[in-house]
Amino acid sequence: MKQMVNLEIANEILAERVDSIEEEYVNLTDAHKRMLSKDVISTINQPPFDRSPLDGYALKSEDTKGASEENPVVLEIIEEVCAGSYPTKELKNNMATRIMTGAPIPKGSDCVIRQEDTSEKDGKVYIYKELNEFQNYCFEGEDLKKGQIVIKKDTEINFGEVGVIASLGIKEVSVYKKPKVAILSTGDELLDIGEKLIPGKIYNSNIYTLSARLKELNTEPIILGISGDDIEQTARKIENIIDEVDLVITTGGVSVGKKDIIKDVMKKINADILFWKVDIKPGTPVLCSYLKNKLIISLSGNPAASSITFELLVRPLLDKMVNKKDSKLKRTSAVFDDSYLKKSGKRRFLRGELSYSQNGPVVKLTSSKQSSGVLSSTLKCNCLIDVPKGSTGLEKGDKVEIIYL
Numbered sequence: 363m364k365q366m367v368n369l370e371i372a373n374e375i376l377a378e379r380v381d382s383i384e385e386e387y388v389n390l391t392d393a394h395k396r397m398l399s400k401d402v403i404s405t406i407n408q409p410p411f412d413r414s415p416l417d418g419y420a421l422k423s424e425d426t427k428g429a430s431e432e433n434p435v436v437l438e439i440i441e442e443v444c445a446g447s448y449p450t451k452e453l454k455n456n457m458a459t460r461i462m463t464g465a466p467i468p469k470g471s472d473c474v475i476r477q478e479d480t481s482e483k484d485g486k487v488y489i490y491k492e493l494n495e496f497q498n499y500c501f502e503g504e505d506l507k508k509g510q511i512v513i514k515k516d517t518e519i520n521f522g523e524v525g526v527i528a529s530l531g532i533k534e535v536s537v538y539k540k541p542k543v544a545i546l547s548t549g550d551e552l553l554d555i556g557e558k559l560i561p562g563k564i565y566n567s568n569i570y571t572l573s574a575r576l577k578e579l580n581t582e583p584i585i586l587g588i589s590g591d592d593i594e595q596t597a598r599k600i601e602n603i604i605d606e607v608d609l610v611i612t613t614g615g616v617s618v619g620k621k622d623i624i625k626d627v628m629k630k631i632n633a634d635i636l637f638w639k640v641d642i643k644p645g646t647p648v649l650c651s652y653l654k655n656k657l658i659i660s661l662s663g664n665p666a667a668s669s670i671t672f673e674l675l676v677r678p679l680l681d682k683m684v685n686k687k688d689s690k691l692k693r694t695s696a697v698f699d700d701s702y703l704k705k706s707g708k709r710r711f712l713r714g715e716l717s718y719s720q721n722g723p724v725v726k727l728t729s730s731k732q733s734s735g736v737l738s739s740t741l742k743c744n745c746l747i748d749v750p751k752g753s754t755g756l757e758k759g760d761k762v763e764i765i766y767l
């Protein structure tokens with residue numbers, strides 16, 4: 363068993379054991395934020411017909427030669443076409459079709475004059491302006507052509523993609539399934555929310571933090587609840603769920619105390635232990651194991667530690683499962699607008715609040731209380747500050763590297 367690996371090595375060891383997961387068809391209305399698993403190919407031209415971008419008159423541009431305010435050209439109105447209807451008459455010289463925005467342009471016409479440059483009387487339209495061929499004219503397929511790849515697979519479906527797919531009339535899209543992640547909290551001290559607090563006990567916040575975050579990341583959390591510090595019971599819960607999920611997360615019991623049972627649980631279920639402890643703080647004593655081609659990530663019980671190591675170790679795996687192109691942690695540099703004295707020489711991840719000033723990204727601590735057991739400093743936290751090994755602290759104005767959450 364490897365011990366005290368650095369973060370990047372830990373990421374590699376875990377990523378090697380994860381592949382993209384199965385695909386499924388979902389309704390477009392349920393596809394937002396999912397990852398496309400097949401190219402979207404246009405089944406129609408968009409727009410599906412030549413159409414008018416204006417309310418006005420469709421006509422032949424050659425008929426407008428010499429037209430002016432003083433000397434209008436007069437054309438006979440042969441038909442009226444609104445959006446949703448279709449012209450029935452072909453346009454010949456000296457004719458015009460009254461047309462509304464979005465309506466199909468009739469055959470024989472090669473331009474549309476806007477209503478404001480005309481007047482209408484007794485079935486005739488007076489044209490006060492010359493027009494060029496295809497002026498104010500939207501062509502069939504000018505946006506998207508039938509058969510064209512409109513959106514490549516492995517793209518996240520955001521509102522723009524939803525709109526474009528809807529414009530093609532496509533009702534269902536192929537996406538990667540949502541990764542299913544089981545979460546189990548261990549610890550005799552844990553109570554579920556709503557239970558009466560009694561001496562020595564605390565509420566299980568980890569399972570709620572992680573499940574909310576998993577939902578935010580468009581995965582499917584499967585909450586296994588609390589398991590006491592009992593090897594048999596914990597082993598059984600993991601064995602019972604492992605075939606149904608893509609990943610298991612446990613929290614608590616990974617340090618060296620009497621009740622730190624997770625290593626024994628892994629031995630009991632014959633999981634391969636990949637490594638124990640990552641050379642970072644918080645969250646050092648994480649244990650990562652592998653059983654039946656699934657990873658079991660056992661995070662520290664300390665609330666802030668489990669939440670931070672989830673971001674550093676688990677999130678990239680979830681991204682990889684749905685083939686996100688860049689499944690690595692997304693970083694940028696920012697100016698530190700706070701002060702922080704670092705006690706240990708370890709690489710440290712601090713909870714930060716990132717904002718943007720005229721001079722670029724600026725980050726400050728969410729709270730001066732940054733210890734592993736303090737959860738309130740996750741409030742307002744939108745990034746992690748990566749403080750390198752050996753650093754003795756940070757001063758106002760220092761350039762720091764941050765990881766987006």
Ligand SMILES: Nc1nc2c(c(=O)[nH]1)N[C@H]1C(S)=C(S)[C@@H](COP(=O)(O)OP(=O)(O)OC[C@H]3O[C@@H](n4cnc5c(N)ncnc54)[C@H](O)[C@@H]3O)O[C@H]1N2
Binds near residue numbers: 548614619622644734
């Ligand atoms: N002698 C040593 N003691 C400790 C070491 C060490 O190296 N030598 N490491 C410390 C570090 S660092 C951490 S981090 C913790 C990790 O402990 P565990 O992962 O075994 O977690 P627990 O002991 O079960 O819990 C730690 C802490 O968090 C509370 N907790 C647990 N689960 C939850 C939950 N679901 N929701 C909210 N809070 C939870 C628990 O009550 C403890 O207070 O070990 C240090 N000790």
Ligand code: MOO
Binds near residue numbers: 645
């Ligand atoms: O590694 Mo622990 O989470 O720092 O206290």
